[in-house]
Amino acid sequence: GENVEQHPSTLSVQEGDSAVIKCTYSDSASNYFPWYKQELGKGPQLIIDIRSNVGEKKDQRIAVTLNKTAKHFSLHITETQPEDSAVYFCAATGNRDDKIIFGKGTRLHILP
């Protein structure tokens, strides 16, 4: 079935260091991979996405990489700041492009 695995479930990094969150997906037909950030009391917010025909995408301190062969994709946050503390979700489209399937989330703590 369609599945997205995400790890770690919790990540603590020192302010200014980098954070990496990794995901795998099960369906080789998946072709769109968004990342969402959810702050306390709010809905998830799209922060970056990547299509299957692209291997890497960067937006300021955030970058995503995709390895279609291995069905892996990752989120990299550099020079972390206190406002980066949140829950991050990776996701992938299902095999019929009819929905987005989410990983279970990573709670990122930025330590002062």
Add this chain to the structure above:
Amino acid sequence: DSGVTQTPKHLITATGQRVTLRCSPRSGDLSVYWYQQSLDQGLQFLIQYYNGEERAKGNILERFSAQQFPDLHSELNLSSLELGDSALYFCASSVMMVPWSGYTFGSGTRLTVV
């Protein structure tokens, strides 16, 4: 403000009751998706509507139903409520039928069943 409006923000009700959650999508968006978020299950897809028609169904219980109206707002109806239905319910919208541009989420409805 994301542009997706969900009401009510909080709902407390008793087991066995029925509730209706409402969602107004972002202006111009034709697709509406409903998700359930619980602590142990993460974000679970329930159902999608596109321009008034049901397009995809996830693990939605038979006690739950939804619809999208001509003005594109959507309602999620939950009946015969059980304690385990307590969760955050999110609505999201997108322009296209397929989610390639990503979703815009509302701020959710927190349902507590007592």
